[in-house]
Amino acid sequence: MGYPAEGTCIHERARLKFDIVKTRMPDWLSIHEPILVNTIGHCAGSVIFGMLLYFFLVNWRRAREERSRLPAIAAALALLWNIGSLIALATGPAGGMAADIIVAASFSILSF
Numbered sequence: 001m002g003y004p005a006e007g008t009c010i011h012e013r014a015r016l017k018f019d020i021v022k023t024r025m026p027d028w029l030s031i032h033e034p035i036l037v038n039t040i041g042h043c044a045g046s047v048i049f050g051m052l053l054y055f056f057l058v059n060w061r062r063a064r065e066e067r068s069r070l071p072a073i074a075a076a077l078a079l080l081w082n083i084g085s086l087i088a089l090a091t092g093p094a095g096g097m098a099a100d101i102i103v104a105a106s107f108s109i110l111s112f
Helices: 010-024 035-062 070-091 097-109
Strands: none
Touching: 035 070, 070 097
């Protein structure tokens, strides 16, 4: 399959372009599911919220004064959500029952 000739009609060119895209993309990957962007974003979120949670815990051990636990809880929930979303992205659409439970739990963390 090569490029369409110069004199071919626009419908033939569009059909050939559609055939190229259709045969080269896997079924579970489409333009509406940017897997790479989501993976990079959730990896960055996991690292950032993990570091933030670590800094909160180190600060609590060093400073003995009473502080609110709410920022650490929020960081822990965000970390769990990012890790759950990474598991969902890694398993794909055929992840099984365990992956579905993890995905449901990670999305329910957002409501807290």
